[in-house]
Amino acid sequence: EIVLTQSPGTLSLSPGERATLSCRASQSVSRIYLAWYQQKPGQAPRLLIYAASSRATGIPDRFSGSGSGTDFTLTISRLEPEDFAVYYCQQYGSSPWTFGQGTKVEIK
Amino acid sequence: EVQLVQSGAEVKKPGESLKISCTTSGYSFTSNWIGWVRQMPGKGLEWMGIIYPGDSETRYSPSFQGQVTISADKSINTAYLQWGSLKASDTAMYYCVRRGAAVIPLDYWGRGTLVTVSS
Numbered sequence: 547e548i549v550l551t552q553s554p555g556t557l558s559l560s561p562g563e564r565a566t567l568s569c570r571a572s573q574s575v576s577r578i579y580l581a582w583y584q585q586k587p588g589q590a591p592r593l594l595i596y597a598a599s600s601r602a603t604g605i606p607d608r609f610s611g612s613g614s615g616t617d618f619t620l621t622i623s624r625l626e627p628e629d630f631a632v633y634y635c636q637q638y639g640s641s642p643w644t645f646g647q648g649t650k651v652e653i654k
Numbered sequence: 655e656v657q658l659v660q661s662g663a664e665v666k667k668p669g670e671s672l673k674i675s676c677t678t679s680g681y682s683f684t685s686n687w688i689g690w691v692r693q694m695p696g697k698g699l700e701w702m703g704i705i706y707p708g709d710s711e712t713r714y715s716p717s718f719q720g721q722v723t724i725s726a727d728k729s730i731n732t733a734y735l736q737w738g739s740l741k742a743s744d745t746a747m748y749y750c751v752r753r754g755a756a757v758i759p760l761d762y763w764g765r766g767t768l769v770t771v772s773s
Contacts, residue, residue: 547716581759583699590749590763591691593700597757634699638759642715645699 548637552646558654565622569635574615575651579639582611586631591645603649656680658750658764665770666740673736674767676750683731684708687753690724690735694746705733740771
């Protein structure tokens, strides 16, 4: 099973700042099978990024993904108030699919 | 518009059985995999398993193999998650999710079904 480790656990930033979230895999992940999700309190997660760097439908371009192999990054270029949430990475190329433990982006 | 509508919250006692549902619309039910994700209170997301309604092929995460059963009824565009004997540790929110086409993963999510198991 591929273990995904996200860092940091919590990121405290102000609106307008840049957020950089990391997802490290215990073994190589094909970049076409790495995704990022956003979850706000009381809501279901929603897909942000798939195939490491492709934005899902309706996702603003301030969200971008990058990386390959075992290291992947989600970047939010300028935080908007609605971006404060928990973010999860997921690999779906190797069974069983697995999620990282999440990074909470909170208002500083 | 793609929709995944989940059944309502459940309160059960340990040892009881339960079957929750996810009714889909807005796309061809037999053309996409449907999966289930668990989220225990205050915790992260856990992948449980997935079914292809077209032929009922089912795959489980080892952590959930033998603990739950995933099924689908293509005549009513509905997927199910069931337990034979609930434990307190099954208390969680359960999301049904649709696997997208090609390299797109979980593109549509239900709102979740909260299952509470308590004596």
